[in-house]
Amino acid sequence: MTAAAREEMACRICLSPLNTIGTPPTYMHPIQLDTDGHEPVPVPVSQLDTVRRTCDFCGDPYPTWTLLGGEVSAVAIGTTGGLVQNFGDAWAACATCQTYIDDGSNNKVVDRAAQALGLGKDSQARERIEQLHLAFLDARVPSRTLITTTAWPATTLAARDLPKVRDRLARFYRGNDGLPGALAATDARQQIAVGLDRSRLFWIDSDFTDLAEYAAGKLPDVTISRDLMPSTDGLLVWSRPATSRQITAASWTANRDGWQLVNYRTIGGGLDGKPLQRLREHVGWLAPMSTAQVREQHVLPGDHQAAALIATWLLIAQQAAEVTTAEIDKAVRKTYVRTNRPAPEVRIIRIRAKSTTPTSIRSAPGDSGRPQTNRFWVSGHWRNQPYGPGRALRRPVYINPFLRGPDDAPIKIGTTVRMLSSRKPKPEAHG
Ligand SMILES: [Zn+2]
Numbered sequence: 001m002t003a004a005a006r007e008e009m010a011c012r013i014c015l016s017p018l019n020t021i022g023t024p025p026t027y028m029h030p031i032q033l034d035t036d037g038h039e040p041v042p043v044p045v046s047q048l049d050t051v052r053r054t055c056d057f058c059g060d061p062y063p064t065w066t067l068l069g070g071e072v073s074a075v076a077i078g079t080t081g082g083l084v085q086n087f088g089d090a091w092a093a094c095a096t097c098q099t100y101i102d103d104g105s106n107n108k109v110v111d112r113a114a115q116a117l118g119l120g121k122d123s124q125a126r127e128r129i130e131q132l133h134l135a136f137l138d139a140r141v142p143s144r145t146l147i148t149t150t151a152w153p154a155t156t157l158a159a160r161d162l163p164k165v166r167d168r169l170a171r172f173y174r175g176n177d178g179l180p181g182a183l184a185a186t187d188a189r190q191q192i193a194v195g196l197d198r199s200r201l202f203w204i205d206s207d208f209t210d211l212a213e214y215a216a217g218k219l220p221d222v223t224i225s226r227d228l229m230p231s232t233d234g235l236l237v238w239s240r241p242a243t244s245r246q247i248t249a250a251s252w253t254a255n256r257d258g259w260q261l262v263n264y265r266t267i268g269g270g271l272d273g274k275p276l277q278r279l280r281e282h283v284g285w286l287a288p289m290s291t292a293q294v295r296e297q298h299v300l301p302g303d304h305q306a307a308a309l310i311a312t313w314l315l316i317a318q319q320a321a322e323v324t325t326a327e328i329d330k331a332v333r334k335t336y337v338r339t340n341r342p343a344p345e346v347r348i349i350r351i352r353a354k355s356t357t358p359t360s361i362r363s364a365p366g367d368s369g370r371p372q373t374n375r376f377w378v379s380g381h382w383r384n385q386p387y388g389p390g391r392a393l394r395r396p397v398y399i400n401p402f403l404r405g406p407d408d409a410p411i412k413i414g415t416t417v418r419m420l421s422s423r424k425p426k427p428e429a430h431g
């Protein structure tokens with residue numbers, strides 16, 4: 001795992017980090033890992049949104065920080081010989097182990113490891129674990145880097161919480177805790193923090209998230225331009241993790257070269273007590289997963305990592321959205337007044353109630369005037385349409401993004417599920 005020497009690899013199939021042996025390197029699944037017997041398919045970790053890493057101290061499946069310490073090359077512990085690890089000098093720590101380490105309670109970290117290994121009261125084994133931990137911790141350097149590839153259980157973010165979520169994220173970008181990859185650079189982080197301060201905040205409701213996710217999966221190539229975006233800088237949060245990438249939020253920040261786009265996942269789901277409190281305080285709710293710099297008139301392929309964000313922008317731009325503002329907590333408003341900031345505003349994005357879909361499309365064959373008592377999704381598609389001065393520019397417009405049926409009728413869940421599947425719904429299938 002010596003990051004400086006060569007890049008860490010993970011298996012594309014099971015997303016598990018791989019052990020490296022020899023020169024030229026051979027990559028192997030960790031011995032204690034239960035696989036279905038597949039051969040490892042090594043890819044650099046930097047190419048993956050999600051890596052199935054575990055805490056190197058206790059085996060917890062949600063590691064949070066990378067710590068640098070003493071080089072520990074290879075160790076075997078346990079009566080069954082079940083644990084063989086190749087730690088190197090970079091260890092992954094879960095939020096709970098990190099809290100104990102910060103508080104100087106290394107014995108509690110050893111307790112967690114002993115429990116995970118089923119060692120019970122075996123004091124000899126405990127002693128060996130402690131030696132192993134200390135070999136690393138005694139040479140530890142004080143900095144730490146956030147692990148952004150951990151697949152945390154989703155945390156639901158409410159619209160009214162967005163100012164707080166945004167402010168904590170901006171503070172994290174300004175802070176000393178490291179980020180991997182392209183967001184490691186201080187000036188990039190400062191720029192995003194400043195952009196977040198002046199960002200408009202958007203919260204996408206669950207029906208609009210369904211629509212955006214579906215439309216993102218069919219997105220054609222898109223030419224980037226300022227007028228696609230609902231604001232110069234922004235932070236947009238979907239009501240649930242969207243697309244196979246499981247993105248919950250995205251930010252865009254104007255800079256000299258265009259815009260820096262960042263996708264985020266929520267972190268801390270399932271934690272409680274002090275470890276959760278610390279994580280919220282030090283990081284917040286969002287962790288950056290991937291980033292891209294885009295320019296004006298840059299053509300992005302439809303399967304770009306920012307597809308969910310771009311599809312959502314386009315749907316808002318073509319007025320598929322109804323925009324309302326969220327009630328903001330009094331305490332948050334007061335903090336803004338006290339620090340001379342304009343009152344925060346969160347825009348809630350819903351599907352526009354008033355459909356502009358032509359009647360011929362709205363009534364399916366065979367309906368013959370039968371009143372519809374439910375609204376249901378129709379399978380839409382993107383079409384490039386001219387717009388702008390002299391209608392010289394082209395941008396994708398989503399056709400049929402609306403619900404069929406009376407505006408005030410409830411949305412039928414069954415048909416929503418069908419639309420989200422890969423099968424095309426039959427035009428008459430609204431029962
Ligand atoms: Zn694998």
Ligand SMILES: [Zn+2]
Nearest residue numbers: 055058094097
């Ligand atoms: Zn741990």
